[in-house]
Amino acid sequence: MHYIRLLRPAKIQSSAGGPVASLLFTITTDLGDSFLCPGDGSIDLVVAAEDSSADPADPAAVQLRGRQTCRYKWKTGMRVLDAKVRLWPGLKKETVNCRIAIYPAQQRPRETTTPLGALHVGDVLPWRIGADETLKTGVVMPATFEFVNGVCAPVSVRTLGLGTSRFNGDGATEKESNLQFEEDIGESIARHIWDAGVVTSAYLADTCSSPESIRKVLPIVNESFNVLELGSGVGILGITIAAIIAKIAAIRGQTPKNARVLLTDLEEAEERARSNIARAESALTCNPTDGTNVAIKYENLDWDEGREGRFGSLVAATPWDLVVLSDCTYNVDSLPALVGTLNALHAAKERHLDAVGGGPVKSSVLLATKPRHSSEEALFGLLEDQSWAYRVVKEIPLPKIGEEDEVVQIYLLEKGGHII
Ligand SMILES: C[S@@+](CC[C@H](N)C(=O)[O-])C[C@H]1O[C@@H](n2cnc3c(N)ncnc32)[C@H](O)[C@@H]1O
Numbered sequence: 001m002h003y004i005r006l007l008r009p010a011k012i013q014s015s016a017g018g019p020v021a022s023l024l025f026t027i028t029t030d031l032g033d034s035f036l037c038p039g040d041g042s043i044d045l046v047v048a049a050e051d052s053s054a055d056p057a058d059p060a061a062v063q064l065r066g067r068q069t070c071r072y073k074w075k076t077g078m079r080v081l082d083a084k085v086r087l088w089p090g091l092k093k094e095t096v097n098c099r100i101a102i103y104p105a106q107q108r109p110r111e112t113t114t115p116l117g118a119l120h121v122g123d124v125l126p127w128r129i130g131a132d133e134t135l136k137t138g139v140v141m142p143a144t145f146e147f148v149n150g151v152c153a154p155v156s157v158r159t160l161g162l163g164t165s166r167f168n169g170d171g172a173t174e175k176e177s178n179l180q181f182e183e184d185i186g187e188s189i190a191r192h193i194w195d196a197g198v199v200t201s202a203y204l205a206d207t208c209s210s211p212e213s214i215r216k217v218l219p220i221v222n223e224s225f226n227v228l229e230l231g232s233g234v235g236i237l238g239i240t241i242a243a244i245i246a247k248i249a250a251i252r253g254q255t256p257k258n259a260r261v262l263l264t265d266l267e268e269a270e271e272r273a274r275s276n277i278a279r280a281e282s283a284l285t286c287n288p289t290d291g292t293n294v295a296i297k298y299e300n301l302d303w304d305e306g307r308e309g310r311f312g313s314l315v316a317a318t319p320w321d322l323v324v325l326s327d328c329t330y331n332v333d334s335l336p337a338l339v340g341t342l343n344a345l346h347a348a349k350e351r352h353l354d355a356v357g358g359g360p361v362k363s364s365v366l367l368a369t370k371p372r373h374s375s376e377e378a379l380f381g382l383l384e385d386q387s388w389a390y391r392v393v394k395e396i397p398l399p400k401i402g403e404e405d406e407v408v409q410i411y412l413l414e415k416g417g418h419i420i
Pocket of ligand 1: 231233
């Protein structure tokens, strides 16, 4: 997958015909190690601005002022593109409140209510891509940038379109759900989204209406289901799970009461993760009448502390039903601390459940990875040494424009209790 990334915060320039937005951007892989190379052809890009005082899910309101769009082509050999969009005439630079999305023309929004620049989960999954053959060669993640009073916030917003779904068991509520994730402009491991997180989130969101398929990857066992995410980065996987828990429970005739998702990472990830939790609140199901309640929180957790069993108060408070992580196993040096943290969480769960007189304790971990190097296989030796059983529950091909295809693997790890 490739990502549209700004190289510096976008700017507004004054001109006689009205303000002009200038966006200097590149298109690279998640690691930033190669630029998009579409071979002999080119990728058509749309740069579209819309008034942000209007609700993006209300096309009539957005259309009042109309969209300002322009098109560019990205060709092999390009490293940057300086896009300029003329905004509405008569506006002063310091009164510009708008969002500008950059997206491939072929990746048009599927539904009229989908915001500009959203990537629909179906576009990420090769078996869900329809007639548009070009998308089968790979996806480019669009980006949206927000201007308030003429100043561009120093973040890109990635929008994952979960589509229209029935979130209530009785089918009464049709709700379109789009999740927004802020990430930094500039280099950072913790404050960006990564392929395995995007693909796994898309897979879970797409699969959650099929009870049999979802049971294999998200073993939701009770109505107060709780999930702990390690190395959550901007929070894409944990927040997506929080957004679909109610739907999965409803399909099973359950009501998720006090379902919880806790994101954890190093301190440097905290600010973005908390912003993204705030952005997601409206997508979470909360119904005081039937007691449905799904909450997301964040707490710092460094695996070097975790392996010693030193946890913050939120992590320590709960025997976690499921631990999840994506794209956290590429750095071989940090694998012992990561596996040590999984062990310490299992031991803490045993102590919790022993205190309430439970039977044998089983821990389950959903681990998603896009293998990047053979050295990462050291993970499996460490897991075996610590009596973790593991198996692949899903392999998702990840076509990549102009480069060798990749794959995202989703593993289920289990320790203790009755292993399936
Ligand atoms: C490649 S990013 C993946 C982020 C996110 N899971 C995703 O899929 O978008 C790896 C994450 O692991 C976190 N990480 C690395 N070492 C860590 C450690 N010792 N303790 C906790 N988190 C760590 C990083 O801060 C980063 O957020």
